Amino acid sequence: MIGGGQLARMTHQSAIALGQTLRVLATADGEPAAQVTPDVVIGEHTDLDALRRVAAGAAALTFDHEHVPGALLDALVAEGVNVAPPPQALIHAQDKLVMRRKLADLGAPIPQFAEATSADDVDAFAQRIGGPVVVKAARGGYDGRGVTLARDLAEARDVTERYLADGMAVLLEERVALKRELAALVARSPFGQGAAWPVVQTVQRDGICVEVIAPAAGLDPEVGGEAEHLGLRVASELGVVGVLAVELFETTSGALLVNELAMRPHNSGHWTMDGARTSQFEQHLRAVLDYPLGATEPVAPVTVMANVLGAQELPDMAMDERLHHLFGRLPEAKVHLYGKSERPGRKIGHVNVLGAAGGSLSDDAYVADVRERAVRAAHWLSHAEWTDGWSGHG
Numbered sequence: 001m002i003g004g005g006q007l008a009r010m011t012h013q014s015a016i017a018l019g020q021t022l023r024v025l026a027t028a029d030g031e032p033a034a035q036v037t038p039d040v041v042i043g044e045h046t047d048l049d050a051l052r053r054v055a056a057g058a059a060a061l062t063f064d065h066e067h068v069p070g071a072l073l074d075a076l077v078a079e080g081v082n083v084a085p086p087p088q089a090l091i092h093a094q095d096k097l098v099m100r101r102k103l104a105d106l107g108a109p110i111p112q113f114a115e116a117t118s119a120d121d122v123d124a125f126a127q128r129i130g131g132p133v134v135v136k137a138a139r140g141g142y143d144g145r146g147v148t149l150a151r152d153l154a155e156a157r158d159v160t161e162r163y164l165a166d167g168m169a170v171l172l173e174e175r176v177a178l179k180r181e182l183a184a185l186v187a188r189s190p191f192g193q194g195a196a197w198p199v200v201q202t203v204q205r206d207g208i209c210v211e212v213i214a215p216a217a218g219l220d221p222e223v224g225g226e227a228e229h230l231g232l233r234v235a236s237e238l239g240v241v242g243v244l245a246v247e248l249f250e251t252t253s254g255a256l257l258v259n260e261l262a263m264r265p266h267n268s269g270h271w272t273m274d275g276a277r278t279s280q281f282e283q284h285l286r287a288v289l290d291y292p293l294g295a296t297e298p299v300a301p302v303t304v305m306a307n308v309l310g311a312q313e314l315p316d317m318a319m320d321e322r323l324h325h326l327f328g329r330l331p332e333a334k335v336h337l338y339g340k341s342e343r344p345g346r347k348i349g350h351v352n353v354l355g356a357a358g359g360s361l362s363d364d365a366y367v368a369d370v371r372e373r374a375v376r377a378a379h380w381l382s383h384a385e386w387t388d389g390w391s392g393h394g
């Protein structure tokens with residue numbers, strides 16, 4: 001796996017159960033996955049020699065991020081490496097313009113868009129759509145970086161000029177009136193088998209996913225089913241191998257539009273580690289190894305995942321003691337820590353909480369209670385503060 005972050009770390013966890021060893025290409029031996037797998041290659045993902053070293057003798061080469069240049073992947077494929085997903089599929093997760101054009105060809109529901117090669121294109125696009133504009137760098141963004149929801153035309157022009165001056169291709173999109181954000185997560189094997197988890201809701205703050213509710217509550221089953229089919233169709237048309245996350249916007253009028261694609265295990269699928277029959281990490285391995293895929297059904301009426309983000313001010317209490325207190329109060333919380341140092345806003349772990357059997361996704365109070373416990377647990381781990389002021393010594 002290219003990249004030694006938390007996705008590789010959690011993929012390694014699943015590799016153990018399958019009797020496999022996950023070799024990772026990490027940039028330093030302290031990275032989350034390099035801490036846990038015995039098979040680490042240190043190097044850069046932009047260095048063909050490093051890529052060759054990590055691929056040597058491997059059954060398949062896959063990714064924990066999408067930053068490897070396509071030309072290097074083409075070279076590996078030409079040398080006989082089994083790159084999964086293949087570069088011609090991965091490009092759709094690397095370049096938002098390529099992705100938009102392909103999805104338009106497939107007739108998938110997407111926001112109105114255009115490429116901007118000058119600031120004047122911004123005016124023309126704004127006039128065409130008659131509403132606010134979102135400016136995106138076609139490549140290299142993540143967690144909302146490289147995305148500007150422009151306040152006005154002047155800002156949209158400025159940002160476009162800045163990106164263009166930096167040599168980046170620019171994508172303009174209509175600003176969608178969002179009800180909420182959803183994600184459809186699927187997997188596809190080279191044999192052509194597909195599997196879909198139920199559509200989830202992703203709650204974003206400042207462009208970062210903070211919470212996932214799985215399945216999404218209050219979603220018309222027909223609309224949810226269509227989104228799952230869309231995910232499977234996109235995976236098949238693009239020739240994806242492995243997990244594909246389709247990030248979706250639910251508009252205020254109830255329609256779903258595709259935001260973007262990721263071809264790797266994804267934050268919107270972390271709930272599957274405890275909340276589904278097969279986790280996304282095991283499924284990704286099954287897919288890239290061309291095994292039959294695992295069952296995807298949830299094991300609880302609802303599972304809520306909350307990310308543990310580094311606090312603005314690092315708490316005095318050590319993480320070990322925070323865990324101790326958390327488990328004392330919320331024994332049901334399933335914690336996954338990534339072995340990363342704490343920095344403000346950094347994803348350092350996540351917590352999954354499953355709703356008790358017998359509850360129902362359509363019971364707002366039941367879902368709210370599970371959300372509250374997951375968020376409370378994650379907030380405690382970040383801040384060493386209980387959201388409700390509870391004191392374990394009271």
Ligand code: ADP
Pocket residue numbers: 111134136141142143144145146147149173174175176177178181204207247259260
């Ligand atoms: P990244 O590649 O950094 O994840 P995204 O393209 O997913 O960037 O955009 C980040 C966030 O910005 C989205 O999750 C959404 O909240 C908001 N956003 C992006 N595009 C639009 C749009 N066309 N209309 C409204 N909001 C948008």
